[in-house]
Amino acid sequence: MNALTLPDIAAQSARQALPLDWVGMRGIALPVVLESQRLSARVDAGVSLDDGEARGIHMSRLYLALEALEQRRLSPALLHQVLKGFLVSHQGLSACAYLNIHTDLLLKRPALVSPLAGWKSYPTTISASLKQQMFHVELRLEVPYSSTCPCSAALARQLIQQQFIDDFANKALQHADVLAWLGSTKGIVATPHSQRSYAQLHLHLDNFIDELPLTAIIDDAEAALGTAVQTAVKRPDEQAFALANGQNLMFCEDAARRLNLALQRTPGIKQLHIRVIHAESLHAHDAVAESSWHREQQ
Numbered sequence: 001m002n003a004l005t006l007p008d009i010a011a012q013s014a015r016q017a018l019p020l021d022w023v024g025m026r027g028i029a030l031p032v033v034l035e036s037q038r039l040s041a042r043v044d045a046g047v048s049l050d051d052g053e054a055r056g057i058h059m060s061r062l063y064l065a066l067e068a069l070e071q072r073r074l075s076p077a078l079l080h081q082v083l084k085g086f087l088v089s090h091q092g093l094s095a096c097a098y099l100n101i102h103t104d105l106l107l108k109r110p111a112l113v114s115p116l117a118g119w120k121s122y123p124t125t126i127s128a129s130l131k132q133q134m135f136h137v138e139l140r141l142e143v144p145y146s147s148t149c150p151c152s153a154a155l156a157r158q159l160i161q162q163q164f165i166d167d168f169a170n171k172a173l174q175h176a177d178v179l180a181w182l183g184s185t186k187g188i189v190a191t192p193h194s195q196r197s198y199a200q201l202h203l204h205l206d207n208f209i210d211e212l213p214l215t216a217i218i219d220d221a222e223a224a225l226g227t228a229v230q231t232a233v234k235r236p237d238e239q240a241f242a243l244a245n246g247q248n249l250m251f252c253e254d255a256a257r258r259l260n261l262a263l264q265r266t267p268g269i270k271q272l273h274i275r276v277i278h279a280e281s282l283h284a285h286d287a288v289a290e291s292s293w294h295r296e297q298q
């Protein structure tokens with residue numbers, strides 16, 4: 001039997017010589033290890049094709065290099081190693097390598113008061129690149145929270161004052177009557193609107209960081225907002241949540257400022273862009289604010 005050589009089209013010369021910025025695969029299914037958990041991820045792997053004469057890259061070499069991500073905890077060092085592998089397997093063809101890992105980070109979050117806890121998922125993308133020997137990592141995280149409109153709260157308070165005037169006009173005030181009134185529906189004749197909101201965080205990490213500071217970023221963001229959405233909730237937790245919302249009335253502008261100033265202090269971040277989305281219950285459209293910051297070069 002004749003041994004046939006398999007045709008290798010990628011090794012041919014390109015008909016139209018032109019370098020390409022990014023060539024690779026998007027949406028590769030892969031298990032990854034983040035924060036000691038094995039998570040399902042979708043991975044984009046690519047390189048530049050700097051040799052404009054070369055017909056194609058070697059997709060299989062990028063695909064196989066991803067195996068290194070299956071067992072080991074994701075870290076900047078591991079991402080760097082995989083990207084170096086991309087370039088070693090494309091010597092003479094590529095000078096830049098790229099990796100995006102899309103997953104949902106799962107964190108167990110305690111209830112506000114009761115001794116309960118539950119899981120919360122945070123959409124996460126880890127992007128790493130190696131360009132002309134320069135290694136760079138960026139994180140994208142989405143953090144859900146609750147926001148109560150400060151304007152609506154002030155308007156509701158005014159209606160409650162009006163109701164108080166109506167109900168107690170020309171009456172001697174008795175402590176017990178006022179207490180009972182406050183506990184009745186008349187004492188809260190209007191309520192401010194609040195909404196589930198999302199902070200989309202895009203962070204550039206310091207180059208020589210050892211760990212991906214995902215939990216630290218989420219913890220700092222949630223602490224800055226004060227109204228993280230909850231998991232397991234009993235009535236004491238719901239009451240604490242109502243108090244947290246009342247003490248953290250927020251326009252989208254307030255949320256963006258709080259997050260920007262808090263994340264500037266989170267170790268390992270050199271640049272950030274924040275978009276907050278308040279999915280309004282007053283409107284059928286969203287209220288959105290964006291903010292960015294980068295550390296000055298020292």
Ligand SMILES: Nc1nc2c(ncn2[C@@H]2O[C@H](COP(=O)(O)OP(=O)(O)OP(=O)(O)O)[C@@H](O)[C@H]2O)c(=O)[nH]1
Pocket residue numbers: 008010055056057058059060061
């Ligand atoms: N470059 C390229 N390859 C593609 C594309 N679509 C599918 N492939 C296939 O991806 C497969 C793997 O490519 P290579 O990594 O070059 O495979 P190979 O030649 O067996 O492996 P090496 O010997 O390491 O080069 C090939 O069968 C290609 O035909 C594409 O758009 N571009």
